[in-house]
Amino acid sequence: MELSIHPDADALAAAAAARIACLARAALDARGRFALAVSGGSTPWAMLRQLAGHALDWTRIDLFQVDERAAPDGSDERNWTHLRTALIDPLGLPAARLHAMPVGRDDAPVAYQRELRATLGVPPVLDLVQLGLGTDGHTASLVPGDPALDVEDVDVTWTAAPYQGTRRLTLTFPCIARARRVLWLVAGAGKRAMVRRLLAADRDIPAGRVAQDAAELFGDAAAVPRTMD
Ligand code: 6PG
Numbered sequence: 230m231e232l233s234i235h236p237d238a239d240a241l242a243a244a245a246a247a248r249i250a251c252l253a254r255a256a257l258d259a260r261g262r263f264a265l266a267v268s269g270g271s272t273p274w275a276m277l278r279q280l281a282g283h284a285l286d287w288t289r290i291d292l293f294q295v296d297e298r299a300a301p302d303g304s305d306e307r308n309w310t311h312l313r314t315a316l317i318d319p320l321g322l323p324a325a326r327l328h329a330m331p332v333g334r335d336d337a338p339v340a341y342q343r344e345l346r347a348t349l350g351v352p353p354v355l356d357l358v359q360l361g362l363g364t365d366g367h368t369a370s371l372v373p374g375d376p377a378l379d380v381e382d383v384d385v386t387w388t389a390a391p392y393q394g395t396r397r398l399t400l401t402f403p404c405i406a407r408a409r410r411v412l413w414l415v416a417g418a419g420k421r422a423m424v425r426r427l428l429a430a431d432r433d434i435p436a437g438r439v440a441q442d443a444a445e446l447f448g449d450a451a452a453v454p455r456t457m458d
Contacts, residue, residue, distance in 0.1 A: 230428060230441040231412075233386065234453045238275065238416045245414050245447040249357065252410060253285050256356045261437060264349055266293040266400065266408070268361040269308030271414050276359075277315035287322050291348055295358060295405075296370035297330035306395060307332075323423040330385075330398045337398050338385040345384055345404070348458025353384060355408040356441035358400070362415045366423045369405065370397030378435055402438060411444035418451040 236243040249265070256263040267273055292312070300306035307330045317327060328344055331337045345353035346434070360368045371378055376389045377399060384404035388397040405411065415424055423434065427446075431437040446453070 232453060233445065233447045234455065235447070235449055237451075238272075238449050241414070241416055241447060241449045242275035242279050245276045245359075245412065246283065248266065248445075248447065249276075249280055249359070249412065250283035250285060250344075250367075252357050252412075255291060256409075257286060257289055259300040262289050262291065262356075264291045264293065264354075264356045266295045266355050266358045267308075267312060268295040268359055268414075269297065269311070270361045270363075272361055272414055273359060274281045274311050274315045276334050276414060278319075281316050281319050287320060287326065291326050291328060292317070293345070293355065294330045295360065296397055296399040297332050299332045300396065326411065332396075332398050338383060338387060341385045341398065342383055342401065352407055353404070355404070357410045357412060358405050358408040358437070359412050359414055360405070360439065362413060362420055362423050362427060364419050364423060365435050366426060366431075367392075368436040368439060370399035371402065371435040371438075372397075373435060378438075406440055409443060411439060413444065413446040413448070415446065415448040415452045417449070418448075420448075420452040421454065424448060424452050 235244050253263040297308050298306045331340050334340055365373055369390055372392050377386050380386045380401045381403055384401055386401055426434050427436045
């Protein structure tokens, strides 16, 4: 997997944003549209603030979520709240292109899969899925030991159990595998051990199960020491 290593989190955010902007322009030129799915957590927000500074035709870019926490609208726990703050509200993105995970609905997996299909076709193919990496090797909300890891027949599912206190809605491995490209965004020394296992495609961690042929990893030097280059 191609590595792009940067001295610190700020440089990483700027570089990853520039790369996503480049992929977006290429997709817009090639197919007239760009479908991006963004993970949650905390690392993506600085990158999204940087992405907001790039001149892109957002009227042709569909913004999806990789995963979301079952928490009230507007709460700080919701990844969508941070997506709004970092990117959506500052740019005034068109509502028709915004695809928030409907975690307030019991039928959220079916509803979101329906939205993916209505927007992208069947099966839905995302142009780019941005993934993070947890210190336990999870990615999206595909967490160790959860039955969601084994879901093969749908694109969206609930975690069977709460994770870090909240129930999660997540894209499944088949949906992620179908994406044209995957961009890993990883920062901090705490992720170093899992970066090593990810790069080794260690299938004993969820992240290791994501195909690497169309993936690239953007990391800071704390998470990805040069020795892993
Ligand atoms: C979430 C994320 C999650 C995240 C990892 C890494 O909603 O929590 O989607 O999978 O990507 O936990 O998060 P950080 O990069 O912010 O540490």
